[in-house]
Amino acid sequence: MTVRAGVHENTWGHIDYVEAVKPLAHFLRKVTPYILAVMLIGSTIFFAISCKGSTVAFSNDGNVVSLDVMIANLPATAQKGLMDRKELASNSGMLFDFGKETDTAFWMKDTSIPLSIAFIDSSGKVLAIKDMKPFDLSPVTPPGTYRYAIEVNRGWFSQNNIKPGFTTTIDI
Template identity: 40%
Template sequence: MRLFVGVLLAGLAVAPLGLAGPTPARALEAGVPATEKLTLETGGGPVSLDVEVARDPAMRERGLMYRRYLPENRGMLFDFGHAQTVLMWMKNTYIPLDMIFIARDGKVTHIEENAEPLSEAIISSQGPAFAVLEVNAGVAKKIGLKPGDVADHPLFGR
């Protein structure tokens, strides 16, 4: 489950990964999560990821819960629709994650590295966040991501 602003949430259903290129409609019919491109502009250069975008309450509620694997270049982008203090947790989430909190303009505001699987400890955005990007634990450090770096995706008008 996910928790934000006092409301419990979670991620997206477990689905087979690795099928290449289905359209979003076909992907959903086949149970394969559709992805979109997101680029993180870091001091070390751009890093491209394929992200599932959780735009509605049901998708935000389920997040990455119950999944046992996330490919290295994948993630989930949570769209909260407006900037707010976001509180998350790792209940029912088996994959250790980095949580990247992002402002409306795409700037990274806070990074919570290596969130502990299955933990009910609250993880705060430590200020307003418009979106949260979840990736495998260690990715933020590996790519040298820091607050102030920028996420490039249509959600941020980029």
């Protein structure tokens, strides 16, 4: 090995880096769409699993009404809620289980479906029912603390004669 002007002859200084990176860039151009597709499918499956289904039964004086619900049991699904949906089946809704009493408010950001919401305490008692307007950013607040909230198509609670004071059985 000889040294000329302080540079070793066997250094990497003579390699054209652009030419060295071209095969990698070509490879990434080919596989990136597949990687993105796998990530999209994976996130869709994750969302579907995290929104597992269940049933809620509302009762009062022997009258029982059942509702099919998707459960928003992860922070990401609870935050997204029913945003960006075009419709909601007539006898279905979304159940939010906060795991403990909370006073969190709801809003209708990016939600085009008119909804009604019921706030339910830990014992299963319906505390309040409120209607919400599509895309309305004003907070919809409960009358106090609650554990569960259920969003349905607007008017579903009144059509089924469900009012504050009813009890619920939540099958999670």
